[in-house]
Amino acid sequence: MNVFDIIGPSMIGPSSSHTAGASRAGLVARRLLGAEPVRAHITLYGSFAQTYAGHGADRAIIGGLLGFSLDDARLRDSFSYAEKAGLSFVFETSDEEMGHPNTSKIELWDAENGHVCVVVRSVGGGVVNVVEINGGEVMFSAEYDTTVIFNADKPGTVAQISAVFAENEINIAFMRVFRKFEGKDAIMVIETDQKVNKAVLDKLRSSKNILKVITIPPLSV
Amino acid sequence: MIEELKSLDELVAEAEKQGKTISALTLELQAASMKTTQEALTQKMHETLLIMRQSAENGMLETASPSGLSGGVAKKMAESQAGLLGDVAQKAVTYALAIAEHNACMGKIIAAPTAGSCGILPGILLALGECKDLSDDELVRGLFNAGAVGMVIAQNASLSGAQGGCAAECGSAGAMAACAVTELLGGTPTQCAHACAIAIKAIMGLVCDPVAGLVEVPCVKRNATGAAIALTAAEMALAGIESALPADQVIGAMKSVGCMMHESLRETSQGGLAATKTAREIEKRLRSK
Numbered sequence: 001m002n003v004f005d006i007i008g009p010s011m012i013g014p015s016s017s018h019t020a021g022a023s024r025a026g027l028v029a030r031r032l033l034g035a036e037p038v039r040a041h042i043t044l045y046g047s048f049a050q051t052y053a054g055h056g057a058d059r060a061i062i063g064g065l066l067g068f069s070l071d072d073a074r075l076r077d078s079f080s081y082a083e084k085a086g087l088s089f090v091f092e093t094s095d096e097e098m099g100h101p102n103t104s105k106i107e108l109w110d111a112e113n114g115h116v117c118v119v120v121r122s123v124g125g126g127v128v129n130v131v132e133i134n135g136g137e138v139m140f141s142a143e144y145d146t147t148v149i150f151n152a153d154k155p156g157t158v159a160q161i162s163a164v165f166a167e168n169e170i171n172i173a174f175m176r177v178f179r180k181f182e183g184k185d186a187i188m189v190i191e192t193d194q195k196v197n198k199a200v201l202d203k204l205r206s207s208k209n210i211l212k213v214i215t216i217p218p219l220s221v
Numbered sequence: 222m223i224e225e226l227k228s229l230d231e232l233v234a235e236a237e238k239q240g241k242t243i244s245a246l247t248l249e250l251q252a253a254s255m256k257t258t259q260e261a262l263t264q265k266m267h268e269t270l271l272i273m274r275q276s277a278e279n280g281m282l283e284t285a286s287p288s289g290l291s292g293g294v295a296k297k298m299a300e301s302q303a304g305l306l307g308d309v310a311q312k313a314v315t316y317a318l319a320i321a322e323h324n325a326c327m328g329k330i331i332a333a334p335t336a337g338s339c340g341i342l343p344g345i346l347l348a349l350g351e352c353k354d355l356s357d358d359e360l361v362r363g364l365f366n367a368g369a370v371g372m373v374i375a376q377n378a379s380l381s382g383a384q385g386g387c388a389a390e391c392g393s394a395g396a397m398a399a400c401a402v403t404e405l406l407g408g409t410p411t412q413c414a415h416a417c418a419i420a421i422k423a424i425m426g427l428v429c430d431p432v433a434g435l436v437e438v439p440c441v442k443r444n445a446t447g448a449a450i451a452l453t454a455a456e457m458a459l460a461g462i463e464s465a466l467p468a469d470q471v472i473g474a475m476k477s478v479g480c481m482m483h484e485s486l487r488e489t490s491q492g493g494l495a496a497t498k499t500a501r502e503i504e505k506r507l508r509s510k
Contacts (some may be wrong), residue, residue, distance in 0.1 A: 007269055007367065008269060013329075014435070016336050047434060051434040053288070
């Protein structure tokens with residue numbers, strides 16, 4: 001902790017969890033899509049569903065989808081920026097229990113029909129946790145360079161992937177593996193101290209048993 | 222020599238021993254722990270102060286928040302003719318309202334320490350700058366002093382309404398501001414700690430009960446009254462009035478009171494003002510929109 005955690009951050013109000021966190025949920029979804037979104041379907045749960053209008057959580061999420069940071073004054077008018085950018089969106093609310101009061105599910109499409117669906121929790125102070133990608137359970141904060149790898153659940157895959165990081169002198173800060181059923185698709189989330197560049201990505205993508213690789217920069221950048 | 226900002230009493234003792242202000246010692250310690258220079262930190266804090274000033278100016282112009290619950294009160298306060306508050310308090314309360322309303326209206330603010338309590342510290346410092354002719358360099362010193370207090374509270378109690386009620390948010394902001402003002406007006410580090418302790422004692426146990434879950438009612442006005450309490454605490458400390466209890470122990474009590482506080486009074490909008498008949502009607506109206 002330092003003095004700027006106390007006197008800060010600079011943010012668009014009114015709430016660090018419901019506005020700043022919501023904008024970062026949108027931003028992390030945009031980055032996981034990896035392209036300019038043209039269509040979004042957003043479901044809000046719990047406290048988000050009940051208070052989104054007053055907290056501007058809807059405008060904040062759309063701002064994040066447009067790439068605006070948590071202190072970008074354009075968040076307030078993000079709906080009109082979305083129109084200009086050609087992003088259409090629908091919001092719905094749900095009373096489904098999601099395990100955390102400040103949860104949103106963001107489904108995005110790009111112009112080439114690329115698609116991602118994420119469930120994000122806003123856990124306070126503007127910090128978010130991604131807890132689901134494309135139906136698979138995960139858990140990461142996007143505070144680091146984060147690489148998400150969808151792979152077949154086969155022996156040796158983790159070793160093979162971590163070897164690629166080692167060869168390229170990328171230090172793994174945190175690594176977690178998730179899967180639903182033995183032998184089916186699995187997800188690896190690898191948080192690193194260095195950026196994962198194009199060459200490394202290509203190497204990962206061409207590795208055996210790898211279905212899809214996404215890498216995103218830290219949210220604070 | 223202390224290395225971490227974990228105890229206000231230790232920080233004050235060290236400052237007194239070295240003949241330094243709390244802000245100077247904080248800046249020194251932070252530059253070391255963040256592996257940067259004092260100049261870089263000071264520069265960044267100047268940028269923070271500028272955003273605070275813009276938020277006060279913009280907040281004076283706010284007319285309505287998305288919910289319709291906030292807007293226009295800062296302007297009314299600025300034009301008040303009753304004259305009950307002195308120049309500094311009148312202006313501090315006005316700016317606190319302006320910034321808190323700007324926050325409610327999706328304006329850009331500095332969380333200090335939180336968005337819900339963002340009006341108190343800048344409101345007071347900006348008013349002090351204008352009324353006492355303090356330079357931005359001096360106000361930036363005030364922000365480092367206040368930051369130290371916030372760090373101590375964060376580590377020994379809480380800055381979150383969901384954990385410690387409004388006392389953790391507006392209470393902490395007031396304690397930070399009281400401490401900063403005391404230093405800026407020439408108080409010793411020991412007097413700063415007294416101001417801080419007196420300010421916390423005034424809001425001990427204050428619940429977090431936002432109407433309809435929004436950072437508006439009573440938050441905006443609690444920023445104003447929080448500023449007035451902070452100034453009262455600083456004025457007392459500067460007059461030589463002491464807190465009978467040391468600041469660290471008062472912060473410890475703040476933590477235990479927060480833990481004892483019923484969940485319905487910790488930002489869940491289940492109790493307190495949020496559970497009044499009118500609050501429930503407002504809630505219903507907003508949800509059906």
